Structures are given as structure tokens and as C-alpha cells.
Amino acid sequence: MAIRRGRGVAAINYPTGMNLGGDPTQALVHSTPTGNFMVTLSSVDLGQGMKQIMAQICAETIGVPTDRVIIDTADTDTGPHCMGTFASRGTHRAGNAVIQAAKEARQVMLEVAAEELEVDASDLETDGHGNIVVKGAPQKSISIFDVALSAHFKRGRSISGRGMFLIPRSYPDKETGAMKPSTCYAHACTLVEVEVDDETGEVTVLTVKNVFEIGRALNPKMVEQQLVGGSWMGISHALYETTEPYYPSRDHGGTDFNQYLMPGPGDLAETEIIVLERPSADGPFGAKGPGEMCANPQIPAVANAVFDAVGVRVDTLPITPERILRALKAKAAG
Amino acid sequence: MSLALQTFSTVKDANAALQVSGTLYLGGGTLVIRAANEGDVSVSNLIRVTEPSLSAISVSNGKARLGASVTMAAIARQPELAPLAPAARAVGGPAIRNMATVGGNLFAPAPYGDFAVALLALDASVATEDGETPMEAFLAGRDAGRAIVTAVEFSLPRAESFRFLKVSRVKPKGISVLSIAALLQRTADGTVTSARIALGCMADRPMRAKAAEKALLGHKLTAEEIAPALSAASDGIAPITDPIASAWYRGQVLPVHLGRLLLS
């Protein structure tokens, strides 16, 4: 019996947003009478934290703390259109729509504040803590609470804005395939170390070092959630998962979480995540979509590490102990 | 017609009720309720028994008797049953072990039924109102049996003579690629004087590796001396193919894992 070690690398990129564009998202933002901000969308939070990120984007744009923003989403009676949550598009598309809507609302807010302070709106800025101050003269200020009250009850202004983001659809050329698939790409490089039991074909992933370039980490803790979970799913795809274990035979498909294999809490590799940020030209604060990309590079990295360990290629996913063992036996048989 | 549960205070009354077609005995629910939830409408009556003896564990004179309703968790935490704890802990996660019963495990189709593999190696006897049946015979006839299992009884092995291994893809609680239980008596110098080896997933229910048992007799547990037993381990097996592994794979790695268990 021998436990053999190997390591493998893979590097990838991933497009942000629906391929070829043509996938709009809209947002509405309005202030409540006491200066809280309602963002109305029809985007869906699958657990990735879209609501929280939209709140932070709106807060940054308006110039208020995030806890002053409320997200009202995914009610088609109230929320304007969103193409949906897929293709790593949520943050990028909805985020841009929210920025546009929030900017418009902010402008009205500053105009009302300017009237109250009897200054020019262009001389005002937000302090990020709920106040609007005169640039260079911070003692002259008004709270956003008071601005909102004034707008509603005194000046008859609606502090609100509309946002829409659409990348026009690209149509591939029939002959050459010339097309614009995406406006920005996230990147990754992953190195994994594995141990392979050459008598059973069992693989243990020891370490995973992931470097992800994601444009901008809008909320680093939430980015970490996505990337750690994605890295796990990549390992899972590489070694465990399929609904048809004997594809193309349709037999023996798993019907539960015992039969559909995924790494358990006792199978976790030591995982390191490093994030780089090269802001995209058209992303909200430079953000790209890391949600899908983060689960891809582990798969080939594991495949390459298995080869490095035991000298056989398994070019069929998932790389099961059986496939490795068959390859080892074929190799031994010459 | 819906699903109805009847509760009896004695096994005798429950056995009578069990003769009605469409009736199943409810143990921990891990097999029966699951089937109902998944749309198995062939069962419309469930019965259970509250007789306290079904949940009793008794250990005396080197004999252990486990009531059929004793859970895997109860076995795993009973100090006197320590040699069986690895097999009990091999079943499911913590919640399942609080529900899954000894009696239920006897009926669990492969790849489930790891505890029954241990019981087979221990030559347990299975008690019903009709009497006691050796594990091997019980397993062979389990599909036809209609009497409620009330207990299993076996000689408690010394810790060093009993070995159990479950191989799974997912850790720590995946279902079995295979499981092996071995009861080995050895002389002071390590020579095997008796061997009972039971295998899980090598058929649709636990089976003995009789050729391997025989090949171990008179040998010590060294790599050289167990080699014939490992070659013989595959005698008569018909491993299952399922989403976890193919029959081919299970057959290939059985000698490897048996070897590791014997040398551990």
C-alpha cells in the first residue's frame, strides 16, 4: 500500500453577467419621511447575500450608513424588472441599477438640503453618518432625517430615483463567431495538494490555495463566504458529484443526500483564500461576479494533482476512486 | 385511506395486528416513515409496541441482549458494549442514531445495515415470539418473516478479538462502500484459532466470508500469512452496484480493506 502525494494547478477566467448581454435590471430608490432609504427590486437572494450587498451599494452612493437602507425585493407587484439571479450577474447588474437610482435620489436630497441650508447643492457632501455638510465648513450641516422631513412635509419633493442597467445584446457572427460575450472577467488560480491511495483509488485533498481576482470585494466577509463555499463545491465536483454515476447509462442515479455524494464536514481540505481586486470598468465600485467562477479552478487542479501523485489521467468527471483504480490497473497491465 | 398508527402494549397483540395486509412495524422510522413520505402507498397501517423490554439492554455472564427498539446511540454510549460502539456509530449521523434501532438495522437493505454486519460476525441470535433464530438464517429469511423481532442476543466479544471497519466516500457519515466485521480468537502467540468474518455490501444483505475465515485458521496476522485469506475473501460475493460504487469496485477493494483491518 502506498499513499502518494501530488499537486496540481489551474488558472481560469469567468465572464460576469448573462453571456452576450441583453439582460436588464432596474431599481427604484426612495426616502421614507424620516430619511431611511427603500430600495425596490425584483432580484432574488439565493443565499449569496444580494440584499445585503444592494443595501451597502445604496448606502455608499447616498452617503448614509447601511442600516438606514431597507431592501424590498422580489414582489412583482412592486419591484421593477430584473432578469434574474444567475450568470454571476446580481451584484454587477442590480448593483449598477441601484447606483443609478441612488444617485438620482441623492441629488434630490442634496437639493432639499441646499434649500434648507441656503447654499448651493454642489457645495454639499454627506459625512456617511447621516448628515449633509457644507464642504470645508463641517459645522454647517443638516441631518438627513431633517432633510427627509423637509422634503416630505415642507418642500413637496420626492427624494427618489430610478435606475436601469442594460448591456446591449451582442449577436455572434454566424461564420466567424465574432461577439462580445461579456464586459468584464473575474480570474483565479488554484493550487491543490492531494494524497492518493494507490490500492483503493481514494483521494484526500490536503490543501487548496485559491487566488481569486474579483474586481472589488464589496463586503469582504461575504466574499469570503462565497469563495470558501465555492472552493468546497469545486472539490466536490472534481471527486464526488453526479446524478448519473454510470453515464451514459441512466441506471443508479442517486435520490437522496446519502447517495448523491458531496464532501462531508470530515473531508475538508485546509483552504486558503487570497483575493486581488482589479476594478472592472463597468462594475459597481469595480465589482465583478465571483459567485460561479470560484467553484471552477479546483476541478482541473485536483485532476492534475491526481496525475502528479499516481501518474494516471482521469479525463472523466467525477474522478472517482473507481476511475482511478481502473486507470492504475490498466497502467500496471501495460 | 391514509396512514394510521396503532400502538400496542404487548408484542403478542401487535403480532396479531401485523398479519393484516398493508401493515408494517414501526421501529425508529428511518425506513418505514421515509418510504411513506416518498409516496409508497402500499402501507396504510403502522404498528408499534411500547413494551419496555424492547428498549432494554442487559449484559450478564458475558452475554448481551439488546431489545429490538434499542437505538444505535444507546449502544454507542453503553460502556459494557464498548466493542460494538464503532459499529453502532457507523450508522447515520447523530439524529439518525437516536432513532435507528437494532431491529430496524436487521432489515436495512445494502448499503445500509452496518450494525447487522457486526451482529452476523458475532453469531447473534434473533428473538421473536416464535423463538430464536441464528443471524445467518434470519437474514436469509428476513423478507418473508412476519413476526416482530423482539431482541438480539450474542456473546460479548473481548475488545481485542472484535474488529469493525466501514468504508465510505463521505466522512464522517457516508453510507457504505463496504463494511467488515471480524471476530477472531487467537492464541498467546497470535495464531488464529477461530474466525468469523461478516461483510456488508457484498450482497443485498450481510454475508459471511467463510472461505476467508477458513484460510485464516492456524495463521498469524501478518501480511504473508493472511494473503490466502484475502484471496479467498471474494469467494461467493455478489457486491451491489449503487450510486456509491460499482460491484466491480467493491470486489476489487474488499481484499485491500480486509487486509488493512486484519493487520490493524
Next chain:
Amino acid sequence: MELRKDYFADVRKDGLNEIGQPRPRLDSPGHVTGQTAYFADRNFPGLLHLKMVRSPHHHARIRSIDTSEAEKHPGVVRVLTAKDVPHNVYTILILIQIGPEDETVLADGKVRWKGEAVVAVLAETERAAQEAAARVKVDYEVLPAVFDMDEALKPGAPIVNEYHGRNYYLYDSGECRKVRFGDVETGFGEADHILEQSYQSSPIEHAPTETTGCVVAPEGNDRFTCYTNTQAMFFTLDNTSIILQMPGSKLHFVGGTVGGGFGGKVDVIVEPIAILAAKLTGRPVSFIYSREEEMQISSPRAAEKVVIKDGVMKDGRIVARKVTGYTDAGAYSRHSPYGAQKGAAHYPGPYTIPNVWIDTYCVYTNRTPSSAMRGFGVTIGDFALEVQMDKLARLIGMDPLEFRFINAYRDGDMKAHRQPTEGAALIECMQEAARAANWPVAEKYMTMSSYRKGA
């Protein structure tokens, strides 16, 4: 996690108030107290349960359907068949002008995969619906089925889906989406080595912990509220509007809090039939996939076959790459024509290669229709590309990471799709990975940059 702020600091504005801050998630308190409302957490008096009678065959003609016993079963309120669905033949991408309509809400005359929906049973309890479903009699004439993409593409193979009339999707570019850049044959002619390899994957399930489903409540006023875990609210609403031939104004979708999606909840499957059931019975209706349905009936990630032929020079430059990709759509299109096309848009990977030829096919077989999943059109392609890169590096005796540096795309490089590269960062990711793992890489690569002067 480590944020390496030193990379690209010159093009990034840090120090913002809310952006870049690790604020607590506003939804998490609801999660940890069990108070977050998912669609199935809403209960309505008189809720009916929908269970589907599914095809036990991979491919069969339906001779007859007899629902009379099911209809008489206690607790059953209504049994639905194809004739009850106003626009039964549909395809979801019709909304972005990708046709033809090729799938039935409820099977009509034929089933094309094992598990296809045939009859919907509505009953007062799940149990009654299950019992009645078992009493529906469908007389099938089993037809030959095809499961292997290579077999499906051979002349004379059984036709899986008559709406296409052939076992592949017909793009405007022909039988596949094509990319032609440079002259790949000339590239192969110049190459020191040529390596052609084939890669294969199997279908993969999203396996969200919350299964696909919806609960529909009539609002009165001939309007219906659909509580759903769809990933795309209006996409689902608009498709439902087409299938039910109902104005969108009659439909109200509420969702947005979903127990995991991963791409598995962008098909429009449960909502139209549940809303139809609510309309025809006047009762609230629940249609929630069982775990078994989620695992084997809901669309998986497609199995793919990828054939890559590369021409490489001894010095490490890839001079030609030809990729042929096959996406196993199963019996119906769903999102697969888009996914196969996305593959064409992704190859040849993040490398600058002067001669590229890409063909991607969307192939029909008699299996569960596949659809979108996290990394749609790309994940399996990346597996193939990056294993191929490893093989190429070993073929020419080069370190696999250094080999990638030589070929990595940089700002301004022309891609095969005739777009100049912008915002590249592959090189920096590889540099940082080499550092983190103590993987020795020559200094010239560690000082490279994705920036190009003037780009």
C-alpha cells in the same frame, strides 16, 4: 481570507464608508432564529397538494391515459392532463427569441425521458394525491431510446424531440455555434507538437437544501399570488403568462428568499401548472418537489464532452487550438442552447492563441433535460482546458505554471471572438498563487504584468 491590496492599488479607490466593509448580513438574524420566511413557510387554509404522475420510460408513445379511478379517489379534487394546459408546448428562452417551442408542460402523446410529467393530481392531502397518482393508468408503447451523444448524432438514431427533427439544436450558424480566428490548420502545420484529447463529464445536481417549489393562492379578482423560489421573478411570470395564456397583470409573484439555487431554479416548471391548478379549482395549491424529484427530475448541469486539439511550440507557445464541445441537453432545450453557446464564447480559455477553431453542439438524448448551473457553459470547459494545459506543459517538459504565464492573456491582446482583452488579471493570480504555495517560478514571470504599455 487575505485581501492583497497591493495589487492594482493604482487603479482602485479604497477607503469608502460602506463599500469594502465587512458589515453583518441583514438577513442572518432571521436565519439563526428560524424566522426567515421561505416560500413553503406560508400556509393557507384549504391548501391542495399537487403530485405528478411521471413517465417510467425513457421514450414511449402514450396510447391512452385513464384518470377515472384517480378522480374517484377520496380526497382528490382535480386531475389535470395535457388538454387542460392552454399553451402546452413551450420553451422558456422564447422570451429572448430562442426557439422553437419544444417541451410539454404535461406530456401529450409521447414521453421523451424517464420522469417526464404526464398527469397532475390535486388532492386535499399529500397522501391522497400519492394514492390517486398510483391509480392513474397510462398505456405506453415503449420506443427505442438514445443516451449517448455520439450515438444520438449518428444517422438513423432515434429522434428524441420531433420539434427539432434532429438530435441537435440548429443555430443560425448551423449545427453548432462556431468561432473561426486565424487559420488553425496552418497553426497545426507550424507546431512542434500536436496533442488531441477528449474529456467527459457526467450530469451534476445543484442539490440545494430547499427543493424547487411554489405555493399559489387565489387573490380573488381572478388574480393569483405565487410564492416561489424561482431565481428569476419576471422570467418565470412572463413564461407562465404565455403557457397559461393569461395576461401578466393577473399574476403576482412573491419570492426572493431562496434556500440555495446554484442555477437549479431558473427553469419554469412548477409555477405554471400550480397556478393553472389554483385557477381551475379556486383553491390554494402547493407543488413542491420531493428530494427524489430534486435529485433526478429537476434539470442537472449537462454532461459535456470536450475534444481539444492543440498545436504547441517547444518554447511553450500555443499556436493553434481547436475545441469541439458537446452539451447533453437531455430531451428538451431549456437553457442548453444558450449554455452550449456560452462555451463557444469561453474557449479557448484565458490564453492568447493566434489560431482558434471552436464548434459547440447542443445535443438531445432521452435523459432528464439539463439546464443552467453555477458556471454554466464554462465549468466543464475549464476542467478540459486546464487538464489539457497540464498535459501540454508535461509534453514539452515545461513547468505547468510557467507554461501558463507564457500563454496568459494580457490587456490589449486580441481574443478569438475579436474583442481586445480588457482588465486582465490572470498573471497576477498566478504570481500570488506561486508565492502562496512556494511554487518556484522564474523571476521573469514573477515580474510580468497584465498591463501592457499603451493598452
Next chain:
Amino acid sequence: MAKVPVQFTLNGSEKAEFIESGTTLLHALRDKIGDTSPKGGCHQGTCGACSVIIDGELKLCCLTLAETCNGADIRTTAGLAQGGVLHPLQRAFLDAFATQCGFCTPGMIMAAKVLLDRTPNPSREDVVEALSGNICRCTGYEPIIQAVLLAARANSQNAA
């Protein structure tokens, strides 16, 4: 259809209902009593999302018939916070960013609670074992393991 009475304590308060015989505790809690914190992720006993604590033991309420729980003490995640103050495990799940979609979270917290009730200072292996019957598809488990260890540390600091 025959209705049977069930009576048990849920998070400290008495509950009594008439239910159809054969109803699972999961359906009784969610549809009759209105505690939707246990989630129906599989109804097979394979995902753990419906984990609850019955008489001190972790159980799956999708495989438990409600009528077998007469007289039982049942605890769910919905009853964990006291007087609006989160339980240390709930706090730790927030602080460790251990929830994403949140669907597995109530079950995970129940599984972790029975662990910490019996083993206040668990090892990582103890935590892994305790969570092994609960599926999470978003997080890759590591943040959840860290949250449970964090809660254990917070408990021991409070006790000291």
C-alpha cells in the same frame, strides 16, 4: 379521516392539537402549530434540516410521527432566543458569517446545541461528528464548524 390528539411541550409551552394519524412531527409543527423553523429539505432523514431536540435528544421530525411525541419536551430553533436575546450559538453563527441561504441553519443549530449541552468544550472532531447528519450546500461547512467552536469558547468564557 381519523384524527388523533397530540399534546406536548414546545419550547416550554403546552401544545395540544388534533391531527390525522400518521402525520409527521414536521408537518404538525409547521402546518398545525406554526413553528416553521424545522425545514423540510428531504423528508427522507438525509439532510438534517428538520432536526429538533426531543426529550434532550437530537431527532429528525420528518421521520417522527407526531402522535409518538405525546408528553414529550420538544425544542426547536425558534424557541432558542430568550427574551429577545440570542443564544450564544445563534450569536456565533452571526459573528462567524456561518449562514448563507439559511435553510440548513435551524437544523445545524439544533445539532450543535445538543453537542454543547453535553460537551461544553468540544474538539473540532466532536463538532464535525455532531454536524455530520446535516447538509449544507452553500458554506462548505468550515464557517459552521468555526461558529460552533466560537460559541463553545464564548460559553466557557462566560462560565469562567
